[in-house]
Amino acid sequence: MISNNEPHVDFRNFNVTIPDVETTYWCTRFELPSEIVKKPHHIIRFDGIVSPQSEGVVHHMELFHCNVPPEKEVPKFNGPCTTEQKPMGLTECRRVIGAWALGAANFIYPKEAGGTIGGRAQSRYVVLEVHFNNPDLKSNIIDQSGIRIYYTPQRRKYDAAIMEVGLEYNSKNSIPPHLAAFRLSGYCLGPCTNVGLPETGITVFASQLHTHSTGVQVFTRIIRTDGKIEILNIDRHYSPHFQEIRILQKPIQIYRNDTILHTCIYNTLRRDDMTFGGYSIHDEMCVNYMHYYPKAELELCKTSVNDASLNEFFLAIHKVDYALTDTTHKTVEENYESIRWTPLTSAILQTFYEEAPIHLSCNGSNGNYLPGGNWDIYSAQEPLQRDVVLPSRCHQ
Amino acid sequence: MISNNEPHVDFRNFNVTIPDVETTYWCTRFELPSEIVKKPHHIIRFDGIVSPQSEGVVHHMELFHCNVPPEKEVPKFNGPCTTEQKPMGLTECRRVIGAWALGAANFIYPKEAGGTIGGRAQSRYVVLEVHFNNPDLKSNIIDQSGIRIYYTPQRRKYDAAIMEVGLEYNSKNSIPPHLAAFRLSGYCLGPCTNVGLPETGITVFASQLHTHSTGVQVFTRIIRTDGKIEILNIDRHYSPHFQEIRILQKPIQIYRNDTILHTCIYNTLRRDDMTFGGYSIHDEMCVNYMHYYPKAELELCKTSVNDASLNEFFLAIHKVDYALTDTTHKTVEENYESIRWTPLTSAILQTFYEEAPIHLSCNGSNGNYLPGGNWDIYSAQEPLQRDVVLPSRCHQ
Structure with missing residues (x-):
């Protein structure tokens, strides 16, 4: 003390x-x-x-x-x-x-x-x-x-630092209206932790979960190279009004090639329009600021769905639900707003986000990509990371 | 000759x-x-x-x-x-x-x-x-x-007769508009062939496939009790203008407890409204008139989706796609017409028909049910029958 x-x-x-x-x-x-x-x-x-x-x-x-x-x-x-x-x-x-x-x-x-x-x-x-x-x-x-x-x-002995994991701040990952629970995840994949973490790994001792006003659950899991899953931080009753930095009851190590899977669940029952990923208070975020040591090259490791795949989604939803999406003339936001959002189309988007290829930003403290750290990675190579199931009892 | x-x-x-x-x-x-x-x-x-x-x-x-x-x-x-x-x-x-x-x-x-x-x-x-x-x-x-x-x-030696298998003539099994291929199947299940066929089985030597004007493919398969599947009759280029009775190249036996799975594929690209199952020329049918011997007790073995399950479907499509279905005040036809038919909702209906519990009419020549022959049978008991895959090359 x-x-x-x-x-x-x-x-x-x-x-x-x-x-x-x-x-x-x-x-x-x-x-x-x-x-x-x-x-x-x-x-x-x-x-x-x-x-x-x-x-x-x-x-x-x-x-x-x-x-x-x-x-x-x-x-x-x-x-x-x-x-x-x-x-x-x-x-x-x-x-x-x-x-x-x-x-x-x-x-x-x-x-x-x-x-x-x-x-x-x-x-x-x-x-x-x-x-x-x-x-x-x-x-x-x-x-x-x-x-x-x-x-x-x-x-x-060690300099502490903060590493940011979760979703990129853009509208590619967005949330349909009138839903009790919609899930977005950021995937800090092995290829990034491999180039960005020291050989001895890092120790995370505190964590600040962050969303804007529709976030209701947030959790971060570490997927080890042998497939084992550990929970870094979890808040099943998340409130954006209590964004304290939490000291972890037990510090957790993250090693090269581990995956950091950060997930947020949103409630948009009170919203009539699409909630976009972005900076505005009306937009949403899904981030964990992890406090750790020793300071690593990697400072930001965030993903969003791959651009080409998102265009394929807009094309598909035009075909199967007659949405007036148009990847040539409309922006991502306009395309999302062209879709008739129902639990059904929302479930399709949910599945798409869970299975689609992603873009991964793997950035150093100067804001630039680490060597090789700008990836369009196909999810088929990382199937386990989308399928993990949380235990029903809270940890910590 | x-x-x-x-x-x-x-x-x-x-x-x-x-x-x-x-x-x-x-x-x-x-x-x-x-x-x-x-x-x-x-x-x-x-x-x-x-x-x-x-x-x-x-x-x-x-x-x-x-x-x-x-x-x-x-x-x-x-x-x-x-x-x-x-x-x-x-x-x-x-x-x-x-x-x-x-x-x-x-x-x-x-x-x-x-x-x-x-x-x-x-x-x-x-x-x-x-x-x-x-x-x-x-x-x-x-x-x-x-x-x-x-x-x-x-x-x-034997009296020949005609047995009718396929779908019941009602609107429970119906076909959404604007589809290149929608599949309906009737399932003459083991419990019916068990009570309706003679102990020695029957020999089917001819078959007349029947749909109204949107039918484009029709085929009948026999599923043996060991799970083996044999094709009784298949027309991959079916035309309702050529409804001839075909002598089978090779007569086929059907035994007690075999399942007779009769499937029709419809093209409704030129229709703007739901095509209902029924008698009218604008309605659809899916039937095989099988010519066989010796004459059996069983004359008609046809199914349609179970009433309660269909109501659950109407309830579900209200929830997931905001369809104005109403099982209390609307008829089956009105409920189908309350759904916004897209490839997406049509695919859900297709899956529903393939997986939902069914009602089976197992009738004798007097038009009455055979003993026990009025079943609401749950498909979970008969999973194989929904999953069979046709060979890619035509038979016969």
């Missing part, structure tokens, strides 16, 4: 008056303490600090490190993240070094690892982003919420 | 002027020759006789024996079968004793069997029905077409 008296630094709102609108993202730029700027440190714990008067309104908070050269200034800012006044200079502040969400406990790193921060080679700037969710339009709440970082110059 | 000089009698039209309309059924009542009336005979051959001037217009002809008590008069008649002037007394004249259709050869019984006719216990009346198909509306053709019966008082 790490005592509350250990060295720490707070990044908290400066008496922000929470706007009386439903949704506000509030951004504040900070500088790291000079002792951290001087030499590399490890973050060994971080806590969310929610002002008592703001409880129930602070939805989640993230502390981002700015991934810019150390000499580069990041402009001072304190205001809504979405305002046009927000300086472009904050755009590169996206590396998560601390986070809190409704339901989250304090985040304590395993004793052999820490989050990397500080040193002359790194930018000294961080940005706190606080999401206020204020559906009752309460006014006059003065907020000082934020994140507390515990740090140490005695760096531990 | 039976020489043309053997005793015979002709039942031919008396100089009928073929009406200049597309479709005419012409009916003529005859009396059998007195020597036949006096004692039971065997029919050993029958020929179609088409007047030269009527060739191409005479579509098919059938000679029916009247199944009424011998003392009962059947009124004299010579006119269109469908006119209201046709006496009701002809209604019972339905037992086929001779037939000809476009493409038919002379029908010669196997030497050990003959068709039953004559004797004091039988009616002396027969009715000839000639179907004129005159789409060119030709006029002034005087027709003397009909059927010639060869008979003998030296009766052979």
Whole structure:
């Protein structure tokens, strides 16, 4: 355990008056303490600090490190993240070094690892982003919420990092309306873990599951090279309102050639139109941010259905259900919207997603593909990965 | 062979002027020759006789024996079968004793069997029905077409008879529109052949396949109790315009507990609405009239999908495709018409027909069920019968 008296630094709102609108993202730029700027440190714990008067309104908070050269200034800012006044200079502040969400406990790193921060080679700037969710339009709440970082110059054996697995952010994998449970999966396949993980493998010790508002179940499974399946994280009662980072009860190793199969189940009973994969709050995502060590080449391993196969699907649904799909003149979104969505056509799409060839993005920390890491892989080569069945009793 | 000089009698039209309309059924009542009336005979051959001037217009002809008590008069008649002037007394004249259709050869019984006719216990009346198909509306053709019966008082070892297998004449099994090939099958199952056939089995020596206008392939298979499958009759290029009775190249035995699986494939590309099973020329049938000996208890062995299962289908298609089916307030026909027929929903119906429980009518010659012969049989008990695959090369 790490005592509350250990060295720490707070990044908290400066008496922000929470706007009386439903949704506000509030951004504040900070500088790291000079002792951290001087030499590399490890973050060994971080806590969310929610002002008592703001409880129930602070939805989640993230502390981002700015991934810019150390000499580069990041402009001072304190205001809504979405305002046009927000300086472009904050755009590169996206590396998560601390986070809190409704339901989250304090985040304590395993004793052999820490989050990397500080040193002359790194930018000294961080940005706190606080999401206020204020559906009752309460006014006059003065907020000082934020994140507390515990740090140490005695760096531990391993640098921890975050790896993102699941679905690519595009509309190829989308969700029909009026369904109680539609399943999407991302397949981080063996060829990617083979080139992207160290020979000794990695240890995942925490996991943050992420969807937008229609996600109802999320789980990540590891498929070993011998076909055995282990559950990394599972939430059978997932709520997008509780996106805490969870420390795994038991850390789990991932080795080269293992497959990381990340699955989200969505409920679109209240939607009348197709829900697309994408960035907007009305779009959907299916991601697991895995906290692990030691830091690997691989940072993002995500898939979506293969383009040519999706066109074949649009052609087939035209033939069998007279949908006015048109792969020459319509976009993917327009084609999905040309289909008469029923449980029947939805079931066909579900089966298609489970059996169709996929495109796999296997990216390093610079955002580029790892060597060979841009694959159109045919599912027929990986049949087991689509067929696994979860045990009926919850794990963990 | 039976020489043309053997005793015979002709039942031919008396100089009928073929009406200049597309479709005419012409009916003529005859009396059998007195020597036949006096004692039971065997029919050993029958020929179609088409007047030269009527060739191409005479579509098919059938000679029916009247199944009424011998003392009962059947009124004299010579006119269109469908006119209201046709006496009701002809209604019972339905037992086929001779037939000809476009493409038919002379029908010669196997030497050990003959068709039953004559004797004091039988009616002396027969009715000839000639179907004129005159789409060119030709006029002034005087027709003397009909059927010639060869008979003998030296009766052979076995009485021949006709058994009807295939689908029941109702709308439960129906055909969606706009399909190149939709399959319907009737299943004369082991429990029926077990109670309806003699212990020594029967020998089928001829077969008449029958559908209405959308039939394109018809075949009958025998499934033995050991699972082996034999083809009784197959027409991969079936035309409803050539409904001849075919003498089988090789007679085939059917034993107790064998299954007789009769299948028809329909093409409804030119239809915009559902084609129902039924009697009308716009409805469809799927039947094989098998000529066999010795005469058995079983005369009709036909199936259709089980009522409760069909209701479950209508309920399911409401759920999965939002069809406005309603098993409480709509008829079977109305429910079929409530479905949006696409290749997809049609494929579901096809699978349903192949896998759903069935009702089996197992009837004797009096039209009543044989003992136990009214079954709702679950297909799960007979899985093999739905899965058989035809050889790719034609037999016969």
